[in-house]
């Protein structure tokens with residue numbers, strides 16, 4: 001019979017898939033003999049089963065849950081719902097991968113009117129009893145019944161105002177009792193029934209709510225951003241409560257064994273006296289630094305330091321822990337490998353190698369390639385920063401440089417960002433509902449909250465700059481304004497944030513590009529040592545090529561020649577070519593373009609210093625380039641000696657109903673061979689010149705014919721490319737070698753790859769078009785319906801960002817299997833957007849690609865992902 005429930009004593013850290021991260025680690029800590037309040041875990045499989053059963057907990061699972069409660073009663077000596085010695089529990093979600101703040105937790109479950117009364121008397125601590133009860137009603141209502149948090153918060157604020165106090169802890173037992181009454185009334189008003197009193201019913205509803213929360217919108221967004229499959233489900237942990245809210249010899253804290261922002265080795269965290277659960281992260285009071293705990297709770301602190309050491313040695317990684325002190329006694333509530341900034345991740349991985357805890361290979365696998373992105377973004381210009389005076393200094397919660405216009409709500413952040421504005425989101429504090437807004441912002445600034453507040457944790461996870469806890473701000477959220485350093489700021493005003501120092505500046509401070517040095521360089525060095533697949537870049541200009549080389553690119557996998565035409569007044573000659581009516585007119589225009597292209601290619605070869613350069617011939621529909629402004633049309637007409645009307649007629653004739661499937665790619669070369677011939681001349685002449693100047697470089701152009709679907713297309717175009725190239729080489733008396741290959745981006749090309757390989761020196765998977773044509777939907781229009789596809793669980797990811805391994809991937813595998821036997825020297829790469837996506841890179845490694853090619857800033861990500869795939 002299936003086992004759906006495990007006591008903490010029955011699990012261990014390797015059972016993460018089944019017990020979730022939190023459950024597996026609670027079990028592991030129990031096994032290590034650490035002080036963990038005992039309890040049990042309902043498995044992730046039970047969650048999946050719950051959904052299969054139509055969102056019901058079936059009888060078998062329910063039976064095992066009730067048996068586990070019985071066992072808990074034996075272990076703790078307390079009884080669920082008992083009036084003299086009641087068992088109170090927390091109900092906590094815990095997926096395989098941690099999803100901080102994404103799902104919900106309920107504390108103090110098991111209380112009702114009678115239990116709380118006896119608890120208040122028996123403990124001699126009525127304030128504590130009523131505090132627990134009001135918290136429980138609040139959390140249960142919010143999490144289980146979805147009565148918004150804000151109603152309860154308003155009632156608390158009213159109560160505080162009435163009593164003339166500022167902090168929750170200043171409310172008395174009677175105040176809290178009154179609040180509990182108000183909360184229950186609020187519940188009844190919103191839900192229509194009385195607040196449930198039977199602890200078993202409370203528990204069942206709470207477990208269902210956790211299962212349900214797996215499918216809530218913010219969890220779905222988080223999963224999509226973090227590559228967590230929907231099918232994993234979440235586990236539920238039911239755990240005896242430890243109370244940090246029983247008085248001033250109690251408290252609760254969150255700590256890291258190393259600094260999650262910088263990676264510095266040393267205890268880092270926050271602690272709040274007389275508090276419970278989320279108080280530390282919710283920012284209701286500003287917590288104290290963990291070091292102060294040493295003075296207030298010397299014994300618990302010593303023990304805690306030992307626990308930290310034990311856990312770090314055991315997991316061989318930086319730990320993020322939650323704990324509670326109840327009457328001076330320490331209880332461990334959670335440990336996990338801590339989330340960290342990219343900068344901290346690099347430092348910690350290097351330190352762990354130096355400390356002998358990890359091997360180089362392990363260090364490489366410890367870094368999430370996606371997080372490197374934040375390090376590759378611009379930093380503040382050091383000189384400008386020095387000259388600027390900060391308005392204020394708060395906590396540097398997530399590093400990076402952010403500047404932009406102020407917005408006050410998550411929705412505004414999304415809206416402004418969509419219309420291309422750079423924004424900084426300024427909030428009193430953030431909550432999980434703000435996640436999409438936080439994603440859209442350059443940076444986040446909060447008035448309340450510490451280093452472990454929601455904003456800080458989520459921002460670090462996203463690699464977004466965040467400055468938190470700026471108490472100097474006098475906030476007026478309702479009127480979208482705040483005052484700081486004597487100045488009033490309104491929506492749309494500019495500020496800059498330094499997420500490393502916590503400094504806040506007026507206006508926009510200029511930024512500079514990032515470089516790979518120090519620990520970043522060390523890790524990348526190890527990555528290069530262990531990877532087998534090459535990493536090239538998609539670069540169209542010498543500037544991008546130089547940048548990509550700095551970031552470690554070993555060649556150009558895709559140079560889109562058409563992008564060169566937008567520079568300066570080159571577009572004029574290009575338009576003349578497009579709007580030509582005879583071959584002679586076209587030749588004349590091409591003659592103007594040839595030297596420009598040749599010059600560009602020379603600069604590219606120079607930048608690449610003998611590394612391979614793949615140049616793709618003209619690909620897009622010509623209509624994209626025609627003039628639309630009257631003035632430009634007139635200019636073109638004059639240049640061509642034609643009337644404006646004639647030019648307009650030509651432009652109209654170029655219009656296509658479905659341009660992405662229209663007159664583009666090799667079809668252009670078939671209809672206008674002179675274009676491909678000109679491009680061949682430019683490529684070959686440039687290569688000959690650069691080779692002459694640098695005889696030691698291996699200059700060997702790779703000419704790539706796009707959008708081939710039939711071997712005959714390739715043959716036809718290749719013939720005059722080869723004729724032209726060979727004539728150029730002979731005329732120059734050079735011994736230059738070159739290759740002619742093709743993009744595989746039409747499904748028919750993949751299906752007939754054996755034929756195509758007989759004519760191609762290389763394949764390069766253009767997975768943007770291949771995805772578009774395999775699915776049959778346009779990459780430019782998919783945005784309109786993808787959200788509906790996510791909601792309906794048809795897609796979990798954007799197939800244009802994350803390779804569809806099942807379908808598109810199958811075509812790729814097939815093409816390689818068909819092509820290689822026909823042409824054993826065939827080299828194969830990918831140059832779609834997917835070349836910089838870690839999970840897609842892993843797939844490319846698996847199916848035996850020689851290289852991936854991605855945009856310059858993704859090169860380090862691809863290098864690391866390729867190493868992880870190889871290790």
Ligand code: ADP
Pocket residue numbers: 037089090091092093099100101102103104105107239240241242243244276277278322323324333334
């Ligand atoms: P999250 O994943 O959002 O951190 P948790 O399940 O870890 O959610 O719980 C939220 C808060 O409640 C944490 O601060 C945790 O320490 C506290 N908490 C959870 N279970 C207990 C318990 N049994 N006793 C005391 N505090 C608890």
Ligand code: MG
Pocket residue numbers: 101102103104105
């Ligand atoms: Mg939570």
Ligand code: MG
Pocket residue numbers: 322334
């Ligand atoms: Mg937690």
